[in-house]
Amino acid sequence: MNIQEKSLNYLKSLTAETISNAKSGHTGSALGASSIILALFHDHLRFDKTGTNWLGRDRFVLSAGHTSAMLYSILHLFGYDISIDDLKHFRKYGSKTPGHPEYGVVPGVETTTGPLGQGVANAVGMAIAAEKMHNLFPNLFDNYTYCYAGDGCLMEGVANEACSLAGTLKLSKLILLYDDNNITIDGERTIANCEDISKKYEAMGWNVILVKQGNNYSACSKAISKAKKSSKPTIIIFKTVIGIGTKKEGTSSVHAYPLPIDELVELKTDLGVSENFFIPEDVYAFCREATEKNDNLINEWNTLFEEDKQKYNRYFNLKPYNFEKALKVICSTPDLAGRDASGKVLCDLAEDNYFFGGTADLGPSTKAVVKTTEQPTPTYFNASDYFGLSGRNIHFGVREHAMGSICNGIALYESNLNVFDSTFMAFSNYMLPALKMRAMMETPVLSILSHDSIDIGEDGPTHQPIEQLSQLRQIIGLDVFRPGTYAEVVATYKHFIEKRKPTILAITKSKISNIEASTIEKAEKGGYVLFETGKKPEVEIFATGREIYIAIEVANKIKGASVRVISMPCISEFEKQDATYKSKVLLKSPKIKIAIEASNDNIWHKYIGENGLLFNIESYQFSGNGDEVYKKAGFDSNIISSKINKILSKKK
């Protein structure tokens, strides 16, 4: 037996033991894919055993995240900070070896995976970022992106969208390692998917390589060598046997089946392994070859990086942003549509700093298009001109979901880039799984979601967001801004750029303006006093976005009591403020508390209580003129103020 085979056997044994010991996990693909991933790590992958510190490393994404035990065994073998003891704690509370690979928890994991398809789209994003960085710094960045995926990943829409774009962009250094074991949870793959996958990927502009012996180390390694030479993205179709070597091999029942002790012993015996949780020294030595080779590469790269550091910092670190200047730029034009204000701020900030992103075929509508004095015509990242600095925008096509996941991948590759994506707010639904992953990983991407309420008008209820605002606010770790003034728009960009947090910019197509009491500093705090009709206010009105203008009108129409209007562009940021600040903004015991927002979010009851007055929307609206739709839904200061006055007069 050669050392490759021996190593493969010990890898399989260790993985199967890890899962059996946890009594939970996915033995099937973990055994079936061992050959592919061992060959990749030993013969090809440029990795950093300390984790994700080396910027020049190849990227590896385990899109089929349930194969985690195999990955953790591999990481152990190749010198990452995963010990045998960590493997013994697989899937235990708070361990370094969770059920699915988690970014920031497991060393070397590039992105959190588990929800199928996401990893494939992340990998496409990483490959885009790699090309972009290669073009900015040709000496530093020339890495490959490898992605391991199973049938489940390839069936998901998000993966199909992403792979279609990858073919269009000719991302030649993207290599998809497809574990074609023909088995899904419900049974054979063909019960739900009869695609000719090879032909389909060719049709999408991919290079296709078939490996009939996918469980053979050298067959796997040779195929990867071949893929690296392609001028297109490559899918390698590895024909493998799920749960190879076990009694249940080749069936769906081995998918999530921790081997019972007798079956584990039988498998280990067949593999020639007699020890428990043990790796012999020659296997460690075999893996160390690759680790040491990579340690040398890292040293060489660091020398190169020192040379280019100044240039790198110029792009990503040095220039301080001038947000007040950006505000002045838009203040020169009063009454801009919200989306136009956003677009202008984006372009102004992009003058000195690197923004990279795009829209899902809605550039002319959401205005999320980078133009600069130097490049007054927007430049696009594409197959023909990405050799240069020119492409600052991406045509994502009508692929909202992949756009979101791809941007996660871009930002995961280089979190100093100012990455943005954009579509209509109504279609944020399509991106939700990507936004969730982004929030969970705290990946800095700005989503510019325009047409943020029913005043989109004529396109009708399918295009009029009502529940989207609240659905986005529910995502833990996503900072949702809905600015209504110029300063609040700039504050949103400032929050994203300085805090490097996943941020939503929900922006109206209607006009907004500059209000003196609204400053960038105040807006950044998430909530602040925007307006008061007199001293000692007894009525408190919360509003966001376009509704702050109605709130001010309403305040002026309230009789017999002073009114405070609180603008709340970002509730989650306001929540983070200290008690002193909050007590300055919130009234102590107002006569009545009111919230006005053209959404159906119930979070306002947290502020106005069960007896407060909530002016919102609780039914789908009609196709019609935007202002008319808005007014008919009740967003009219006369209607609102008369209701409040009626209640106030009763309270007297």
Added chain:
Amino acid sequence: MNIQEKSLNYLKSLTAETISNAKSGHTGSALGASSIILALFHDHLRFDKTGTNWLGRDRFVLSAGHTSAMLYSILHLFGYDISIDDLKHFRKYGSKTPGHPEYGVVPGVETTTGPLGQGVANAVGMAIAAEKMHNLFPNLFDNYTYCYAGDGCLMEGVANEACSLAGTLKLSKLILLYDDNNITIDGERTIANCEDISKKYEAMGWNVILVKQGNNYSACSKAISKAKKSSKPTIIIFKTVIGIGTKKEGTSSVHAYPLPIDELVELKTDLGVSENFFIPEDVYAFCREATEKNDNLINEWNTLFEEDKQKYNRYFNLKPYNFEKALKVICSTPDLAGRDASGKVLCDLAEDNYFFGGTADLGPSTKAVVKTTEQPTPTYFNASDYFGLSGRNIHFGVREHAMGSICNGIALYESNLNVFDSTFMAFSNYMLPALKMRAMMETPVLSILSHDSIDIGEDGPTHQPIEQLSQLRQIIGLDVFRPGTYAEVVATYKHFIEKRKPTILAITKSKISNIEASTIEKAEKGGYVLFETGKKPEVEIFATGREIYIAIEVANKIKGASVRVISMPCISEFEKQDATYKSKVLLKSPKIKIAIEASNDNIWHKYIGENGLLFNIESYQFSGNGDEVYKKAGFDSNIISSKINKILSKKK
């Protein structure tokens, strides 16, 4: 000029006028696709001019919903209840001719479209339903499903998922009319999509027909004739010119461009049309040929239907459901896992009534699999055995989004079928756009979402739903049940079956049981008194799902005050109850209000106010044993009760 050409010219003119008059709408594809849709309606489509009453009609879906003006013109020409005056009110508030086609608003519209890709998946669902109904009633159902789609639709993941399944299922009577005008909003299609679409669809098991002269009536008609003979689903690729006949033809700028009056006049002149909003009698007569032919078909069909009515009713109307019996069935086994209780109720109800649906490759996990005494092994609807009654389950593959949209299509086809889909609650995110459309159209589908909270455990935070519950509850018109007792599970099914409303069944993988105070009747009301520790309760605890057991434990540990526990399986249903009922359930002015739910929904503040105590989850959790994860997140009656006791003792 022959009458086809003349009719086409007047159709185009009427459509362009409709959009120009509204000063809003999408001229581009409306002109470019006229030839295809006119040929379809005149030469092929079996339609009912009164709308969607004729069950045997062909189905036509305008997936590229922005092409609505053209559809409305067509509907006018073919005798539907759309007048010239309605066209003059295109996109006006409350009109019958909204910006995008709306189900239930525009006569003849089979499904609401606008968000791209949805219509394609709906059509796949309709084609599945047609096959199913054909197999149940071969004499009655043999219709085709036609779907018009553009580049945008085909780029969407949901369409790719659905078309992949359609190929697998060999849905030969599904015909996709692809308007290949090579233009998207951002520019030429190839800037974002270089796919060889013909080859891709072949790879997915489709028949492909290319029509080079897509703007020619008879070329379009011939291709459709050919497609009808295929043994696979067919995509007809019509090469068309967007905005044909206008100055901006063939460019992206004509997409959403209402022609200004001079350009409109020029177009009309070229088309030989001098009148305004006018159709000559010979054109009406030409269209009337098809309408009359169809009226005759409807009469013939109605005779056939009378013969089969008894059988039809046997499937869909006659048998009363015995929900108490279903409850008794599960009560015979105490402490079932929630998902198992759901699965057993599903199977019991399916004994006498037609359930049809499936899971996204999670049958063994969500237990949403129909088995009956007659068919103890689940039968699957698939290409080889759908000739018969056998297939009651569908393998949707790992395609959550398409599953949701396809089920919308099945239920839209035959709303008397009990249609269900199912996946893990965490992945309901992937389905959200479909659920939104379902709620908007009030399409009766039951979504069985298992593993409804963090106690899924070892799979970690990617699989632990926290925000999903609230995101689903936000969707207007979606009734979200989260049952915690056997009776509540049955009540959820009862609600779905009797109310025919889009319903979510969020169900735990943990054990639940039968509680005497919990009855089907009470649970149906959405909220009710589950438990009291004594008379005159002063503490009020709201809970749902698994948390009701904790709430009862907590109640028993509260010192110095009686406690009422309110179970709230469905908040939206409780909201619909009258004030008398609500006042019986809710305490008048309790000392303290509490909500316990393993989600991050803020809707509870609507009940407990700004000062109530909310025990919920506000951060992502860890991979680990389910019960451990749940407890560490604070769901422990000792922790909760001691907090409450502390507050109560202060209040004394």
